[in-house]
Amino acid sequence: xxxxxxxxxxxxxxxxxxxxxxxxxxxxxxxxxxxxxxxxxxxxxxxxxxxxxxxxxxxxxxxxxxxxxxxxxxxxxxxxxxxxxxxxxxxxxxxxxxxxxxxxxxxxxxxxxxxxxxxxxxxxxxxxxxxxxxxxxxxxxxxxxxxxxxxxxxxxxxxxxxxxxxxxxxxxxxxxxxxxxxxxxxxxxxxxxxxxxxxxxxxxxxxxxxxxxxxxxxxxxxxxxxxxxxxxxxxxxxxxxxxxxxxxxxxx
Numbered sequence: 001x002x003x004x005x006x007x008x009x010x011x012x013x014x015x016x017x018x019x020x021x022x023x024x025x026x027x028x029x030x031x032x033x034x035x036x037x038x039x040x041x042x043x044x045x046x047x048x049x050x051x052x053x054x055x056x057x058x059x060x061x062x063x064x065x066x067x068x069x070x071x072x073x074x075x076x077x078x079x080x081x082x083x084x085x086x087x088x089x090x091x092x093x094x095x096x097x098x099x100x101x102x103x104x105x106x107x108x109x110x111x112x113x114x115x116x117x118x119x120x121x122x123x124x125x126x127x128x129x130x131x132x133x134x135x136x137x138x139x140x141x142x143x144x145x146x147x148x149x150x151x152x153x154x155x156x157x158x159x160x161x162x163x164x165x166x167x168x169x170x171x172x173x174x175x176x177x178x179x180x181x182x183x184x185x186x187x188x189x190x191x192x193x194x195x196x197x198x199x200x201x202x203x204x205x206x207x208x209x210x211x212x213x214x215x216x217x218x219x220x221x222x223x224x225x226x227x228x229x230x231x232x233x234x235x236x237x238x239x240x241x242x243x244x245x246x247x248x249x250x251x252x
Contacts, residue, residue, distance in 0.1 A: 001026060001027050001028045001029065001030070001097075001134070001136070001191065001218075001219055001220075002026055002028075002029045002030070002136075002205070002207070002208060002216045002217060002218050002219075003029070003030040003031070003032070003099070003136030003137050003138075003189055003190070003191050003216065003217045003219075004029060004030070004031055004032070004189075004208045004210065004212070004214065004216040004217075005031070005032045005033050005101075005137070005138040005177075005178075005189060005212055005214035006031060006033070006034070006208065006209075006210035006211075006212040006214065006216075007033065007034060007035045007036070007210065007211075007212070008031060008034045008035070008036040008049070008051060008060075008062055008210075009034070009035040009036045009037070009060075013210060013211075014041070014049075016209075016210060016211075017064075017208070017210060018043060018045065018047075020207065020208050020209060020210070021064075021207075021208065024207055024208075026066060027065075027066050027068075027069060028063065028064070028065055028066065028069070028086075028088070028097050028134075029063070029064040029208070030061075030062075030063055030097060030098075030099035030100075030135075030136040030137055030191075031051075031061060031062035031063065031064070031099055031137075032061055032082075032099060032100060032101035032137035032138040032189075033058075033059065033060065033101050033138060034051050034053070034060040034061055034062040034101075035053065035057065035058065035059070035060045036051040036053060036060055036062060037051065037053060038051060038052045038053055038054070038078065039051055040076075042070075045067060046067025046068075046070060047064055047065060047066055047067050047070070048064070048065045048067075048070045048073070049062060049063070049064045049065075050062060050063050050065075050076045050078075050084060050086060051084075052078035052081065052084045053081050054078075054080060054081030055081065056081040056082075059081040059082050059101055060081060060101070061081070061082060061083060061084040061099040061100070061101050061137065062084065062099060063076070063084055063086045063097060063099050065086060065088065069088050069090065072088050072089040072090065073086060073087070073088055074087040074088065074089055074094055075087045077122075079118055079122050080115070080118055081101075082100065082101045082102065082103070082115050082118075083098060083099070083100060083101075083115070083118055083119060083122060084098070084099045085097065085098045085099075085122060085126070087126070087131060093132055093223075094129075094130070094131045094132070095131065095132045095133075095134055096123075096126035096129075096131040096132065096133050096134070097134050097135075097136075098119070098122060098123070098126075098133065098134070098135045098136075099136065099137050100119065100135060100136065100137035100138070100139065101137050101138050102115055102116075102137070102138065102139045102140045102141065102148070103115060103140065104140040105140070105148070109147065112147075112148060112151065113151075116151050116155060119135075119155065120155065120158070123135070123159055127159065132194060132223070133159060133161065133192070133193075133194065134191070134192070134193055135161070135191070135192040136189075136190065136191035136192065136217065136219075137189065137190075138178075138188060138189050138214065139152050139188055139189070139190055140188055141188060142186060142187060142188060143156075143163060143166055143190075152190075156192060159194075160194060160195050160196075161192040161193060161194060161195060162192065162193060162194070162195045162197075162199070163190045163191075163192055164190070164191045164192065164193050164199050164202035164217075164219045164221070165187070165190055165191060165202040165203055165204065165217050165219065166187070166190060174203055174204065175187050175203060175204050176204060176215070177189035177204050177214055177215045177216075177217060178213065178214050178215075179213055187204075189204075189214055189215075189216075189217050190217065191217050191219040193219065193221050194223070196223070197221040197222065197223045198221060198222040198223070199219065199220070199221045200220045200221065200222065201218060201219065201220040202217070202218070202219045202220075203217070203218060204216070204217055204218075205217065205218040
C-alpha cells in the first residue's frame, strides 16, 4: 500500500493518477491534502476513490481502493476534512484504513489537538469493532520532535502501532518524504501498522508523483487474515486523553 500527499482536485490529476498506478502493485492508497470535493468515483478500471474535504478548501483526504477489493468494502466514513476511514474485509479480517492530514505548524495548536482527538476516537471505535488499524498520511511532524512529534509517538504507543517507515538506521536519502523551499529534507509522511505485523518493505517512493513536493510512502506487510479480537480497554496518549465519550463514535 501507499500514502501520498497529493491533490486530486482536477480531472487531469485523476487521469494522471490512474496512469501512474497502472503498472504498480498496490491494494490501497491513502491521500492527504487532496483538496478534492467530497465524492465517490468508480473508475472504468474498477478502482474506487473516496474523497472528503468538509468546509476547508486547503485540506481534504482520500482513499483509493484497488478493484479487487471494491466488492469487499464494508463501509466508508468521512470523519473530518482531515480524516477518512474505509473498512475492507480481506480474508476473515476487517481492516480499517484511515487517511490522515495533520495540521502543519501554521495552524493553532487547538486544531492539532482536535484532529488527534478525532483520530483517537475513530481508532478506538474501529478496534472495539475488532478491526485492524492501518493509518497513513502527512502528519506534518517528525517522531519525538516537538509537540507534534510527541503526539504522533504517543498515539502510536496507545494503539500498539509501529511507524513502518521510521527505521532509525535508514539512510535519509532513502526515507525523506518532503523537500522544503530551502531544500531541507524531512520525513513527515508515515504509514502506521500494528506492531505484530511483519513489515517487508517501508520506504519513500517516487512511484506516485502527481506534481507534489512530497514523495509517497510504500509499505508492504503480512499478517494473519483471521479475525482479531475487539479491544475493549480505554485508549489514551501519555498525559492526554480524547475529549468526550468514545462511545459516541463506536456506532459510526
